[in-house]
Amino acid sequence: xxxxxxxxxxxxxxxxxxxxxxxxxxxxxxxxxxxxxxxxxxxxxxxxxxxxxxxxxxxxxxxxxxxxxxxxxxxxxxxxxxxxxxxxxxxxxxxxxxxxxxxxxxxxxxxxxxxxxxxxxxxxxxxxxxxxxxxxxxxxxxxxxxxxxxxxxxxxxxxxxxxxxxxxxxxxxxxxxxxxxxxxxxxxxxxxxxxxxxxxxxxxxxxxxxxxxxxxxxxxxxxxxxxxxxxxxxxxxxxxxxxxxxxxxxxxxxxxxxxxxxxxxxxxxxxxxxxxxxxxxxxxxxxxxxxxxxxxxxxxxxxxxxxxxxxxxxxxxxxxxxxxxxxxxxxxxxxxxxxxxxxxxxxxxxxxxxxxxxxxxxxxxxxxxxxxxxxxxxxxxxxxxxxxxxxxxxxxxxxxxxxxxxxxxxxxxxxxxxxxxxxxxxxxxxxxxxxxxxxxxxxxxxxxxxxxxxxxxxxxxxxxxxxxxxxxxxxxxxxxxxxxxxxxxxxxxxxxxxxxxxxxxxxxxxxxxxxxxxxxxxxxxxxxxxxxxxxxxxxxxxxxxxxxxxxxxxxxxxxxxxxxxxxxxxxxxxxxxxxxxxxxxxxxx
RNA sequence: GCGCCCGUAGCUCAGAUGGAUAGAGUACUGCCCUCCGAAGGCAGGGGUCGCACGUUCGAAUCGUGUCGGGCGCGCCA
Numbered sequence: 001x002x003x004x005x006x007x008x009x010x011x012x013x014x015x016x017x018x019x020x021x022x023x024x025x026x027x028x029x030x031x032x033x034x035x036x037x038x039x040x041x042x043x044x045x046x047x048x049x050x051x052x053x054x055x056x057x058x059x060x061x062x063x064x065x066x067x068x069x070x071x072x073x074x075x076x077x078x079x080x081x082x083x084x085x086x087x088x089x090x091x092x093x094x095x096x097x098x099x100x101x102x103x104x105x106x107x108x109x110x111x112x113x114x115x116x117x118x119x120x121x122x123x124x125x126x127x128x129x130x131x132x133x134x135x136x137x138x139x140x141x142x143x144x145x146x147x148x149x150x151x152x153x154x155x156x157x158x159x160x161x162x163x164x165x166x167x168x169x170x171x172x173x174x175x176x177x178x179x180x181x182x183x184x185x186x187x188x189x190x191x192x193x194x195x196x197x198x199x200x201x202x203x204x205x206x207x208x209x210x211x212x213x214x215x216x217x218x219x220x221x222x223x224x225x226x227x228x229x230x231x232x233x234x235x236x237x238x239x240x241x242x243x244x245x246x247x248x249x250x251x252x253x254x255x256x257x258x259x260x261x262x263x264x265x266x267x268x269x270x271x272x273x274x275x276x277x278x279x280x281x282x283x284x285x286x287x288x289x290x291x292x293x294x295x296x297x298x299x300x301x302x303x304x305x306x307x308x309x310x311x312x313x314x315x316x317x318x319x320x321x322x323x324x325x326x327x328x329x330x331x332x333x334x335x336x337x338x339x340x341x342x343x344x345x346x347x348x349x350x351x352x353x354x355x356x357x358x359x360x361x362x363x364x365x366x367x368x369x370x371x372x373x374x375x376x377x378x379x380x381x382x383x384x385x386x387x388x389x390x391x392x393x394x395x396x397x398x399x400x401x402x403x404x405x406x407x408x409x410x411x412x413x414x415x416x417x418x419x420x421x422x423x424x425x426x427x428x429x430x431x432x433x434x435x436x437x438x439x440x441x442x443x444x445x446x447x448x449x450x451x452x453x454x455x456x457x458x459x460x461x462x463x464x465x466x467x468x469x470x471x472x473x474x475x476x477x478x479x480x481x482x483x484x485x486x487x488x489x490x491x492x493x494x495x496x497x498x499x500x501x502x503x504x505x506x507x508x509x510x511x512x513x514x515x516x517x518x519x520x521x522x523x524x525x526x527x528x529x530x531x532x533x534x535x536x537x538x539x540x541x542x543x544x545x546x547x548x549x550x551x552x553x554x555x556x557x558x559x560x561x562x563x564x565x566x567x568x569x570x571x572x573x574x575x576x577x578x579x580x581x582x583x584x585x586x587x588x589x
Numbered sequence: 590g591c592g593c594c595c596g597u598a599g600c601u602c603a604g605a606u607g608g609a610u611a612g613a614g615u616a617c618u619g620c621c622c623u624c625c626g627a628a629g630g631c632a633g634g635g636g637u638c639g640c641a642c643g644u645u646c647g648a649a650u651c652g653u654g655u656c657g658g659g660c661g662c663g664c665c666a
Contacts, residue, residue, distance in 0.1 A: 028606085035604090035612075045608055051646065058646075082609040083646075128666070168666045248665090298666095326664050337592065337662070344664040351666050379593050380661045405594075406660080447602070450594065452659065454601070459615095467628095468614070474628050482625050526605065534603060537613075548621085548630040589628075 005074055005097075006031055006518070009042055009088055012075075016068035017046070021061075024050055031088075033515070040079070040087030041095070041511065047084040058084025095507050096498045098514030102569035103493060110520045110576050115156030121362060122148050124373040125285065125292075126163040129277035130174040131201055132427040133284050136375065139407045139453060141428075142444040142582065144373045145290040146529035147402075149580045154524035159367070162292040163358060166274055167299040168351060172255045174199050174277070175270045179219065179258055181208035183226065186217060192226040195254060197247050207276050211269065219269060221261050284429055289437055289582045301357045307349050310357040310392070311342055319391045329356075334387025356388040363394045371527065376403040376450070402527050407444070407453040416457070426457075435460045441582045442469035446533050468537055472574065473586055475540040479571040480587040482552050486564055496565035497558055505546050509566060512542050516573050520580075529581065536577045543570050 013029045027050060034043045047062035054061060062080040069078060069086075074094040079087050102109045124144025127137045144160070152158045165171070177198040184194075185208060198204075211219070259266045278295070285291070301307050311327065314320050319330050325345035329352070332339050342353040362370050374381070382401050390396045409416035409426055416426065432440050434457075443460050446468065447453045460467065483490075501510065516535065523531040552563045575585050 030606080032608090034609080036609080039609070043609090048608070048646075085609070130666095165666060170666050324664075328664090341664045346664080348664085350664070375660095376594070377660055382593090403594080408659095451602080452595075456601085459601090470628055471614090474626080478626060478629085485625060522605070528605095530603085534613080537603095541613085544629055545631090547625080548627095551625065553625050588626090 005090065005094055005514075006042065008072065008074060009044075012069050012072055013044055013046060013065070013086070015070055016065045019068045020064050021050065021054065024053060034087065037508070039081065039085070041090040042088040044086045044088070045084070047086065051084070062086050092502060092507055093499065095510045095514065096501060098516075099498055099501070099510050099566055099569045102513055102516075102572045103565060106572060107576060107579075109572060110516045111153050111155070112517065112521060113155040114521060114524070115151060115154050117155060117157050118368040119159070119366060120151055120156040120369045120371065121159045121161055121365075121367040122151070122371045122373065123161045123163055123362075124148075125290070126165070127281070128165045128168075128170050129274060129281055130170050131199060131277070132203055132429060133281060134428055135407050135409055135426050135431055135455060138288070138428040138431060138440065139444045139449075140373055140375065140404050141285060141288065141290045142441050143402075143404050143449045143529065146441075146445050146532070146581050147371070147373075147527055149582070150520065150524050150529050150532065153520060153580060156369070159294060160292045161294045161296055164278065164295055164297050164299075165351075166297055167302055167354065169252075169255075171270065171274060173197075173251060174204070175266070175273045176251075176255050176258050177204050178207045178211060178273050179262075179269055180226075180254075181205045182211050182219060183221070183223065185209065185212050186220050192223045195247065195251050197251055198254075203280075207273060210276065211272055214272070215268075219262060219265050225261060226257065287437075288428065288432055289441070296358070296361075298354050298358070301354050301361065302349070306361060307354050307357040310360050311349070311353055313360075314342070314356075314388070314391055317391060317393075329384070329388060329391070331384040331387045334383060334390055336383040336387055340384050352384065352388075355385060356392070359385060359389050359399065360392055360394070363389070363392075363398070368398065370399045371402055372399070373402045373404060376405045379403055400527070402449060404449045405452045407455045409455050409457055411457045431457075431460075438473070438583045439467050439469050442472075442533060443467070445529055445581050448528065448530050468533075469583060470589070471544075472536050472540045472578065473583075473589060475543045476571060476574045476578075476585045477587060477589050478547060479543070479567050479574070482567060483564065483571070484587075486553060486560075488564075490568060493561060493565040493568055496561045498562055498565060500559045500562035501566055503550070505549055506563075506566060509542050509546050509570065512539050513569055513573050516577070532577050532580050536574065536581075539570065539573060539577070 009031050010029050013031070014025075017027065017029065018025050027046065029044070029046055031042045031044050034040060047058040047065060050056075050061050051058045059080060062084045066078050066080055066086050074090055076089045076091045078089070081087050105111075122144055124147075125133070125137055125141050127133055133141070148158050148160050177194075180192060180194055180198065181204050183192060262269065282292075282295070311320070314329060315327070319333070320327050320342065321330065321339075322328070326341045327343035328339045329342050330339055340352055341350050342356070343349055359370075385401075386396045386399060389399055435443070439460060443455065444453070501507070516539075519531055519535045523529055550563070552560070552567055554560050554563070578585050
């Protein structure tokens with residue numbers, strides 16, 4: 001396989017280096033794959049790097065090194081080129097190794113043990129369960145899911161986790177929103193005003209209906225009791241002073257009023273709403289092909305007292321101080337721009353406090369590596385979380401934060417605004433139904449995660465368009481079609497004489513297959529599943545090109561079997577790659 | 590104002606540890622189905638890698654500055 005050949009060549013160069021320039025034996029020897037075919041299969045720039053310390057011309061060094069490189073059964077020839085590269089040309093048999101490997105390893109071709117079965121946790125999506133997942137969450141979901149597949153394929157023992165923010169004010173706002181919609185379902189006594197900053201979507205009304213179906217009028221209260229002494233919630237009344245703060249205060253007053261009026265019934269509504277949203281969310285993700293092993297409750301962190309213990313631990317460590325009646329974490333000691341409150345003056349822990357506890361819990365569960373996938377708008381949060389982790393005496397290097405930039409929707413060439421609280425947003429479900437899961441996955445993963453994503457709805461929605469996912473799936477369908485027409489047993493291809501694959505296009509395709517393990521390895525190293533998508537595009541292009549230039553089902557039996565073996569190997573790699581991305585491989589389309 | 594991310598072809602984007610003539614897709618132009626699937630292939634035009642300095646044998650890549658865009662700077666979650 002190519003990976004092995006690379007280390008083999010590295011070894012050869014190193015041997016030559018020791019022989020010719022023993023003083024430089026500690027230099028890094030790096031072999032890269034040239035972008036241009038005429039520069040060989042592998043290229044080494046060591047001569048140029050040695051030019052300075054040796055005070056000799058690169059080409060001269062290259063001559064000496066190249067002459068000292070031992071013979072190899074894999075190398076056809078070497079050459080000195082450009083300003084001092086040593087280029088290696090492999091024998092066809094070496095390039096065809098990948099075809100054999102793909103045929104024998106099948107689903108495991110590309111799999112590696114570089115993760116060493118160490119425990120890796122990937123936390124992703126973790127959206128507040130306060131409404132349908134939208135297009136922005138979709139990107140995090142696909143990134144997390146494909147990254148998890150990629151890391152598992154690279155030998156990590158992966159746990160996929162969703163952190164449920166079930167303890168905060170947002171859930172209260174949703175609960176009160178549902179309750180108000182619920183009240184509106186009862187005709188008597190008029191309807192209380194519905195705050196503009198409560199959750200507006202139709203799903204809130206749906207939950208209210210289900211609440212009524214299940215509990216009847218149990219939670220009904222006279223409208224006159226709900227908001228008589230609260231100032232009007234119409235925004236026009238608030239203009240003039242500070243509308244936003246005033247409206248938020250009114251919402252809080254509304255929540256307090258609801259809790260007072262409902263008493264023990266409030267937690268029932270709260271729980272009903274949470275469960276409904278969580279089920280909705282899980283269902284939504286599973287239909288999308290995105291799964292989590294663990295749904296971790298923020299509330300549980302409070303209930304088990306871990307948040308309190310965590311704050312205590314920081315206090316004992318001397319990382320906290322009191323100011324204005326609140327307890328502050330000295331995050332500036334860890335590079336943050338300001339200190340952060342963990343315990344408010346009203347006695348409530350901040351979200352930050354439970355997040356610290358959550359990370360402590362992650363470490364206590366014994367993960368060797370933890371990857372948090374966050375929306376890029378949370379980047380300012382990194383120093384304080386890493387700081388808290390360090391303050392707790394944990395190894396902050398085990399924690400990595402992968403930021404996912406926003407997806408911006410475009411329709412008719414114009415931006416579509418997105419806000420969870422506004423009724424006007426595109427849900428992930430809507431997008432999936434219109435675009436299809438496959439195109440959706442592929443579109444999301446076709447960009448580097450830390451790059452802004454322009455999601456063109458019109459483009460993604462049109463099914464017969466130039467969407468690249470079809471390009472790759474089409475290659476797969478073509479391969480299936482050819483193999484079906486042949487009709488033989490795939491196992492028979494194990495005896496194919498691959499040396500018959502001797503024209504340049506055969507070898508280009510074989511070389512491409514050989515890259516796959518390296519691409520997987522690099523993608524895992526960089527936490528970059530998009531690299532798989534780009535590779536698959538290249539592979540599909542090579543195949544389509546091959547298909548147009550060469551016939552697979554030829555009369556020459558031995559050649560036909562060899563080409564079918566190549567085709568099967570290509571199909572295998574397409575499958576392995578698309579599987580990592582969560583995209584299906586239709587046999588016809 | 591401070592911090593993080595980004596600026597590569599008309600458009601959308603790839604380009605680890607600095608390497609050879611900077612690549613795809615799309616759009617545009619012209620070709621290729623009596624032939625395994627034309628959702629395909631082949632060929633062509635299209636670039637000062639935002640700009641300026643610097644580091645060096647060599648810079649899209651590293652450093653400084655600058656211009657432009659996105660995001661973040663709560664005792665919210």
